[in-house]
Amino acid sequence: MKISMMINNDIRQLEVDINEYLVDTLRNAGLLSVRRGCDTTSCGVCTVLLDGKPVPSCSVLTVTANNHSVTTIEGIQEEADKLSDFFGHEGADQCGFCNPALALTVYALKHELTNPTAAEIKHYLAGNLCRCTGYVAQERAICKYLGVES
Amino acid sequence: MKVVNVVHPSVDGKGLMMGRPGYTDDFSERDSLIVMVIRSPHAFARIKKIATDKAKALPGVELVLTHHDFPRKPFSRAGQGYPEPSPHDKFVLDEYVRYIGDEVCCVAAKTKSICEQAIDLIDVEYEVLEPILDFEQAIGNKNVIHPEPEIHEMFPIGFDPKKNIAASYSMEVGDIEAELKKCDVVIDNHFYTQAQAHVMLEPHAVNCRIDYQNRLVIYSSTQTPFHIRRIISQALDIPMAKIRVIKPRVGGGFGGKQAIHGEMFTSYVTWKTKKPSKMVFSRKEVFESTYTRHPMRIRMRLGATNDGTLKAIDCQVLSDTGAYGEHALTVFMVTGSKVLPLYNKVEAVRFTGQVAYTNHTPAGAFRGYGAIQGNFALESSIDMLATKLAMDPVALRQKNMMLEGETSPIFAIMGEGTAGTAMTMDSCKLDYCLKRGLELVDWKHKYPRYDETDTSVKAVGMAIAMQGSGIPYIDMGAATIKLNDNGFYNLLVGATEIGQGSDTVLAQIAAEELMTDLKNVIIYSSDTDLTPFDVGAYASSTTYVSGNAVLRAAKKLKTQMIEAAASFLETEPGLVEFDGVTFKTKNNNKELTLEDFSNKITYNDNQEQLQATSSYVGHKSPPPFMAGLVDIEIDKETGEFHVLDYVSVVDCGTTINPKLAQGQVEGAIVQGLGMAMYENVYVSSKGKLVTSDLLNYKVPTRKEITKLTTEFADSYEDSGPFGAKSVGEVGIDTPPAAIANAVFNALEVRIKSLPVTPEKIYEVLRDRRMDK
Ligand code: FES
Ligand code: FES
Numbered sequence: 001m002k003i004s005m006m007i008n009n010d011i012r013q014l015e016v017d018i019n020e021y022l023v024d025t026l027r028n029a030g031l032l033s034v035r036r037g038c039d040t041t042s043c044g045v046c047t048v049l050l051d052g053k054p055v056p057s058c059s060v061l062t063v064t065a066n067n068h069s070v071t072t073i074e075g076i077q078e079e080a081d082k083l084s085d086f087f088g089h090e091g092a093d094q095c096g097f098c099n100p101a102l103a104l105t106v107y108a109l110k111h112e113l114t115n116p117t118a119a120e121i122k123h124y125l126a127g128n129l130c131r132c133t134g135y136v137a138q139e140r141a142i143c144k145y146l147g148v149e150s
Numbered sequence: 151m152k153v154v155n156v157v158h159p160s161v162d163g164k165g166l167m168m169g170r171p172g173y174t175d176d177f178s179e180r181d182s183l184i185v186m187v188i189r190s191p192h193a194f195a196r197i198k199k200i201a202t203d204k205a206k207a208l209p210g211v212e213l214v215l216t217h218h219d220f221p222r223k224p225f226s227r228a229g230q231g232y233p234e235p236s237p238h239d240k241f242v243l244d245e246y247v248r249y250i251g252d253e254v255c256c257v258a259a260k261t262k263s264i265c266e267q268a269i270d271l272i273d274v275e276y277e278v279l280e281p282i283l284d285f286e287q288a289i290g291n292k293n294v295i296h297p298e299p300e301i302h303e304m305f306p307i308g309f310d311p312k313k314n315i316a317a318s319y320s321m322e323v324g325d326i327e328a329e330l331k332k333c334d335v336v337i338d339n340h341f342y343t344q345a346q347a348h349v350m351l352e353p354h355a356v357n358c359r360i361d362y363q364n365r366l367v368i369y370s371s372t373q374t375p376f377h378i379r380r381i382i383s384q385a386l387d388i389p390m391a392k393i394r395v396i397k398p399r400v401g402g403g404f405g406g407k408q409a410i411h412g413e414m415f416t417s418y419v420t421w422k423t424k425k426p427s428k429m430v431f432s433r434k435e436v437f438e439s440t441y442t443r444h445p446m447r448i449r450m451r452l453g454a455t456n457d458g459t460l461k462a463i464d465c466q467v468l469s470d471t472g473a474y475g476e477h478a479l480t481v482f483m484v485t486g487s488k489v490l491p492l493y494n495k496v497e498a499v500r501f502t503g504q505v506a507y508t509n510h511t512p513a514g515a516f517r518g519y520g521a522i523q524g525n526f527a528l529e530s531s532i533d534m535l536a537t538k539l540a541m542d543p544v545a546l547r548q549k550n551m552m553l554e555g556e557t558s559p560i561f562a563i564m565g566e567g568t569a570g571t572a573m574t575m576d577s578c579k580l581d582y583c584l585k586r587g588l589e590l591v592d593w594k595h596k597y598p599r600y601d602e603t604d605t606s607v608k609a610v611g612m613a614i615a616m617q618g619s620g621i622p623y624i625d626m627g628a629a630t631i632k633l634n635d636n637g638f639y640n641l642l643v644g645a646t647e648i649g650q651g652s653d654t655v656l657a658q659i660a661a662e663e664l665m666t667d668l669k670n671v672i673i674y675s676s677d678t679d680l681t682p683f684d685v686g687a688y689a690s691s692t693t694y695v696s697g698n699a700v701l702r703a704a705k706k707l708k709t710q711m712i713e714a715a716a717s718f719l720e721t722e723p724g725l726v727e728f729d730g731v732t733f734k735t736k737n738n739n740k741e742l743t744l745e746d747f748s749n750k751i752t753y754n755d756n757q758e759q760l761q762a763t764s765s766y767v768g769h770k771s772p773p774p775f776m777a778g779l780v781d782i783e784i785d786k787e788t789g790e791f792h793v794l795d796y797v798s799v800v801d802c803g804t805t806i807n808p809k810l811a812q813g814q815v816e817g818a819i820v821q822g823l824g825m826a827m828y829e830n831v832y833v834s835s836k837g838k839l840v841t842s843d844l845l846n847y848k849v850p851t852r853k854e855i856t857k858l859t860t861e862f863a864d865s866y867e868d869s870g871p872f873g874a875k876s877v878g879e880v881g882i883d884t885p886p887a888a889i890a891n892a893v894f895n896a897l898e899v900r901i902k903s904l905p906v907t908p909e910k911i912y913e914v915l916r917d918r919r920m921d922k
Contacts (some may be wrong), residue, residue: 031169032169032171032176033168033169033170033171035173035352035401036353036430037351037352037353037433038433038843038844039432039433039434039843040433040843040844040845042843042844042845043351043433043844045351072169073167073168073169074169077168080167080168080169081164081168083167084163084164084167084168085159085164087159087163087167088159088160088163088164089157089159089809090809091157091160091807091808091809091810091812091813092163092813093159093160093162093163093166093167093651093813094402094649094650094651094813094817095350095351095352095399095400095401095402095648095649096162096163096166096167096172096399096401096649097173097350097351097352097401097402097649098351099163099166099167100166100167100168100169103167122852122853123853125852126851126852126853128852129351129844129849129851130351130852131348131349131350131351131402131404131817131821131849132351132402132649132813132817133813133816133817134813134816134817134818134819134820134821134855134858135820135850135852135855136816136855136857136858137809137812137813137816138852139852
């Protein structure tokens with residue numbers, strides 16, 4: 001069926017299957033930063049912002065996003081660029097597969113929580129798995145980026 | 151040093167965070183055929199009949215492949231050098247299926263949903279056979295998992311498939327039984343380690359196409375692109391010159407992508423149809439049909455005199471390789487070769503055992519590669535011995551452990567499937583690592599336990615570990631560096647970046663030697679057409695082996711540049727000084743900038759492409775060492791516990807990039823904690839994998855990891871590039887024993903099987919209460 005979605009501030013008309021998931025729609029539409037890491041909504045690497053809120057796009061049926069707005073990392077390049085400097089200096093980059101989704105979640109956090117503590121940050125990001133880094137370097141980088149004591 | 155041993159953001163981190171395409175599936179062709187595999191629902195069965203006609207007739211179905219379509223040619227998917235130390239015991243598709251998830255039949259169709267419909271139309275009739283699911287019952291069992299006559303070993307590995315033995319090995323230094331008899335104290339324990347899943351976040355992925363030269367181009371999320379080229383060529387009879395393997399960005403490997411899993415199918419489909427094809431594994435397929443860590447039973451006997459002198463170590467191993475013998479011998483040998491030398495002053499040491507076939511998901515390479523299993527058994531045993539001797543476990547270690555300048559006879563005897571390489575420890579700061587670790591965790595005030603209340607207690611536990619740096623005389627890495635006009639360089643390496651940061655570290659090594667900024671070295675890695683050879687990312691080899699190749703190539707290129715510059719400057723090469731930016735003469739006061747030099751040699755004068763290729767194969771495998779110390783808090787009633795801090799002090803020689811090295815250690819510690827505390831591949835009594843998704847298979851989340859303290863010893867390994875050794879694996883080895891030792895120090899409960907779960911602790915506490 002035909003749907004219309006605002007993707008990164010661009011109105012897009014898309015032809016989708018009724019049982020298609022948003023992760024696949026977005027990848028097919030060329031947004032390759034959106035990835036699939038599991039079958040059970042457990043890993044977070046598919047996270048996108050749906051009307052500004054982080055959601056696992058692997059469990060959102062695309063049709064339910066009809067007339068909604070979706071943000072992927074392609075839509076917040078400047079923020080990702082800034083955050084990545086902090087990651088670079090903390091050595092928090094490894095395979096990078098989890099990073100765009102993590103950056104999107106950090107972006108949402110920044111807009112949702114005022115003056116978060118390190119513990120609140122950890123809690124907010126709990127759904128974003130990473131198998132490479134052991135997490136602490138990521139969190140050091142994120143705290144520094146947000147100006148929070150870690 | 152200006153570029154090495156300096157924190158530098160990784161060369162690719164920013165682009166990846168910004169979402170630039172980079173991973174295998176990002177490069178698949180839009181109209182790729184989708185390739186899917188029907189997998190066995192039985193742990194052991196013979197395929198009596200496969201009816202594929204209906205599926206083949208379905209519009210959109212391109213190919214349906216069964217074992218009848220492939221040559222009867224056994225091979226190994228292990229992704230190792232040649233000849234492989236793993237048995238050739240796998241067919242692309244076979245009449246027998248040997249575990250739930252084994253490949254039965256392969257379908258290629260225009261879309262995923264057509265593929266799924268086709269799969270529903272395929273009828274497979276099985277003769278169900280009795281599986282072997284208990285690895286302690288496998289050897290000599292009447293059911294033989296590999297009865298087929300064609301399978302073979304490439305060289306003697308103790309292969310005896312009629313008895314369900316994939317590999318076996320034995321070695322003894324001194325007379326172990328006689329030595330144990332003489333000891334005042336002997337301890338003798340059995341330890342069990344579980345299967346662990348890699349859970350790299352990018353599932354296995356591969357895609358293929360035929361290019362305009364009619365060659366097969368494979369994009370693969372792999373750790374071993376050059377081995378894939380060879381293995382695909384051999385298994386599918388495609389001329390090697392017709393194959394190009396490109397490894398794009400890999401979303402984690404940890405050993406799980408050393409082997410080849412989907413490549414045979416997509417390669418065959420594309421070669422046959424000349425159409426692009428792709429395969430992306432579901433998470434379930436990754437769990438069920440790729441690899442796990444080898445589960446083991448380890449009997450560890452230690453003998454010592456009353457004064458705490460360790461005299462004898464006897465290590466007897468039974469390893470479970472699952473349905474295929476991939477990495478069977480080598481993982482099992484590392485259980486001895488990279489563990490037992492830690493205590494090198496013993497009079498006798500024996501390592502012996504067998505690797506059994508079972509009807510489990512095959513085991514394969516996994517970070518730690520046998521050493522984590524052996525470390526759990528040995529380092530738990532050392533603490534148990536200390537208890538029996540009424541001695542401090544740290545003092546017992548300090549008295550007996552490896553020190554700088556020393557050696558162990560094991561190095562010469564045990565290699566990776568073959569004899570080993572003698573070496574002395576030219577760099578070994580294990581004593582410092584231990585001392586510093588004790589300070590950082592505040593052992594003095596916390597050992598064995600502290601802050602005890604009615605309900606809980608805190609405690610510390612520790613272990614030491616070693617690993618290797620590549621496989622000497624076997625693993626080869628090569629690098630090419632070329633100078634471009636404008637004075638920047640291309641660095642081409644076969645080495646395989648899989649997220650561990652090797653592109654950054656190797657570029658740093660080149661930049662250091664060429665005395666230039668990292669931004670002037672453009673690295674490109676792992677493309678079998680464009681880059682020189684490298685065995686790939688495994689055996690902790692990249693920094694040491696490939697790094698040495700890069701260093702040599704940079705030196706060679708520098709010599710060429712100075713020679714050419716000397717002729718421009720009308721002097722002898724010996725009279726030219728180069729500081730990375732300018733060539734200056736010592737005799738006639740002339741100078742030439744690198745930029746002018748590179749432009750001149752490219753466009754104007756004696757034009758030539760300056761470029762150097764070098765390779766390196768190790769003559770030893772200098773071990774990195776570490777001490778791991780854990781601080782836990784545990785509930786005295788339920789046995790539930792959590793980690794307060796994990797202290798690692800590591801000797802990996804020079805840290806080429808200190809933050810990336812720290813990331814390697816911390817990532818490995820957390821993966822090791824997962825194995826120590828809860829990760830467990832769980833199989834039902836019928837052989838079905840219960841932990842086939844991330845709901846049932848739990849990996850550490852950021853909630854469980856609150857504090858990691860990581861430091862490096864000041865150490866320099868002369869044979870390594872700028873003093874570096876490896877750091878990719880050693881971090882994973884200590885958590886199992888350190889956790890088990892901490893639990894003992896807290897509650898005097900000794901858990902000898904992994905993972906160390908509250909349930910196991912609780913059972914002991916409950917029995918203890920009932921006894922009272
Ligand atoms: S793909 Fe894992 S949560 Fe969506
Ligand atoms: S960096 Fe690899 S999963 Fe996070």
